[in-house]
Amino acid sequence: VAAPATSRVIAVELNGEQVELEVPARRLLVHFLRDDLGLTGTHIGCDTGNCGACTVHLNGEPVKSCMLLAVQADGARVTTVEGLAPDGELTPLQTSFNEHHALQCGYCTPGMLMSASALLERNPRPSEEDVRLALQGNICRCTGYVNIVEAVLATGGSR
Amino acid sequence: VLLREVEYARPATVEEAVSLLAGYDGARALAGGQTLLNVMKARAAAPDVLVDLADLDDLRTIGFTADGLLEVGAMVTYTQLVGSSEVEVARPILAEVAETIADVQVRNRGTVGGNVCVADPTNHLPPLLVALDARFTIRGQESERTVSADEFFLGVYLTAVGEGELLTKVAVPPSSGAGDGFSGLTVGKHGTYVANAAATVSDAGVRVVLGCVDAVPVRATALEERLAAGDLSEDAVRAAAEGLGETLDPPSDAHGSGEFRRHLAEVSAVRAVLQAASRRKG
Numbered sequence: 423v424a425a426p427a428t429s430r431v432i433a434v435e436l437n438g439e440q441v442e443l444e445v446p447a448r449r450l451l452v453h454f455l456r457d458d459l460g461l462t463g464t465h466i467g468c469d470t471g472n473c474g475a476c477t478v479h480l481n482g483e484p485v486k487s488c489m490l491l492a493v494q495a496d497g498a499r500v501t502t503v504e505g506l507a508p509d510g511e512l513t514p515l516q517t518s519f520n521e522h523h524a525l526q527c528g529y530c531t532p533g534m535l536m537s538a539s540a541l542l543e544r545n546p547r548p549s550e551e552d553v554r555l556a557l558q559g560n561i562c563r564c565t566g567y568v569n570i571v572e573a574v575l576a577t578g579g580s581r
Numbered sequence: 582v583l584l585r586e587v588e589y590a591r592p593a594t595v596e597e598a599v600s601l602l603a604g605y606d607g608a609r610a611l612a613g614g615q616t617l618l619n620v621m622k623a624r625a626a627a628p629d630v631l632v633d634l635a636d637l638d639d640l641r642t643i644g645f646t647a648d649g650l651l652e653v654g655a656m657v658t659y660t661q662l663v664g665s666s667e668v669e670v671a672r673p674i675l676a677e678v679a680e681t682i683a684d685v686q687v688r689n690r691g692t693v694g695g696n697v698c699v700a701d702p703t704n705h706l707p708p709l710l711v712a713l714d715a716r717f718t719i720r721g722q723e724s725e726r727t728v729s730a731d732e733f734f735l736g737v738y739l740t741a742v743g744e745g746e747l748l749t750k751v752a753v754p755p756s757s758g759a760g761d762g763f764s765g766l767t768v769g770k771h772g773t774y775v776a777n778a779a780a781t782v783s784d785a786g787v788r789v790v791l792g793c794v795d796a797v798p799v800r801a802t803a804l805e806e807r808l809a810a811g812d813l814s815e816d817a818v819r820a821a822a823e824g825l826g827e828t829l830d831p832p833s834d835a836h837g838s839g840e841f842r843r844h845l846a847e848v849s850a851v852r853a854v855l856q857a858a859s860r861r862k863g
Contacts, residue, residue: 423597426588426630447589469582483689559684
């Protein structure tokens with residue numbers, strides 16, 4: 423049995439690239455991404471698991487990276503907002519956000535994109551109810567939800 | 582947020598997990614972490630060692646025991662419950678309730694074992710599992726034991742899982758024609774419950790369990806006895822539930838006064854029983 427330790431070398435497939443780094447056990451995944459790796463697209467809104475701004479994909483599923491220790495991601499595949507368009511060309515979802523004015527201050531946008539892209543991955547033509555439920559864990563403090571929902575629906579071809 | 586320094590271990594087997602939990606002072610099991618990490622941020626809990634159960638694949642399965650019980654591993658997530666054909670066939674209320682817990686991200690990480698071991702009086706699964714007469718399998722270093730739902734929940738944040746022990750499985754009987762219901766009032770859609778009730782109606786009678794009104798789920802035994810006569814019409818259920826609130830002494834907090842919770846408990850109980858009765862087969 424591996425004895426408990428205050429740090430651990432973790433191996434993560436991050437946005438398609440293999441990353442191996444020693445991290446303190448107490449470090450949240452969101453801090454690992456932002457501070458250790460400089461991937462500041464993942465935002466910290468509330469730090470209490472309520473707002474969803476820090477949403478990333480863990481093995482393809484949306485999770486809140488402030489509700490996960492970096493060591494818990496050891497061995498996992500992690501995708502951040504930077505990984506949606508690795509070559510700089512916007513995805514249809516991102517283009518749709520642009521076209522539908524689905525962002526105001528933009529703070530919640532990375533989390534919205536990660537939740538919405540996970541939805542479209544498993545349900546390419548979601549209904550409005552599907553979209554709203556999928557975005558339930560993401561708060562937009564500008565309250566710009568209507569356009570966000572429109573943007574996701576348009577990407578799914580339902581509008 | 583910078584957490585207090587903590588040690589981390591990720592055992593590969595249940596045996597290793599139990600030996601770590603028993604062998605280190607201040608060791609605590611880490612399941613999905615959707616509650617534990619938040620209470621660690623708030624310094625409301627300060628474990629010295631986190632024993633991450635992530636690699637215990639044995640605890641991630643949903644299946645049936647030899648005697649036909651639906652058996653759910655402690656590390657099964659809410660999302661897994663929602664998508665499980667076994668749950669859909671045997672006891673769909675589990676998926677129905679799991680689908681209303683928080684949001685997608687939390688459901689992807691949060692686990693059945695975490696929900697019940699946290700034993701927060703406002704959690705969804707404790708009253709439901711008492712209503713369904715669930716059995717909990719607890720592993721210690723020397724032995725394994727099974728406790729009933731009535732014996733599992735001991736207090737606020739306190740369960741029958743002792744130090745150096747690990748909850749491994751939760752088993753519920755299949756519906757076999759029983760109807761199940763769940764009702765309550767949340768703060769916002771799919772938010773924290775202010776009060777809730779779970780009910781099941783079967784050949785064995787009616788079980789009604791209230792959440793959020795005491796440290797542990799409360800069986801509404803007087804109501805159950807009044808409903809045993811068999812009339813589950815709306816008028817009869819309302820009449821039987823009258824006065825239920827007065828028997829309770831729920832807490833007051835930011836989400837509602839004790840008086841409001843007494844009222845909600847009664848209303849929730851009626852709705853849960855009527856829903857369960859409407860779903861009963863045969």
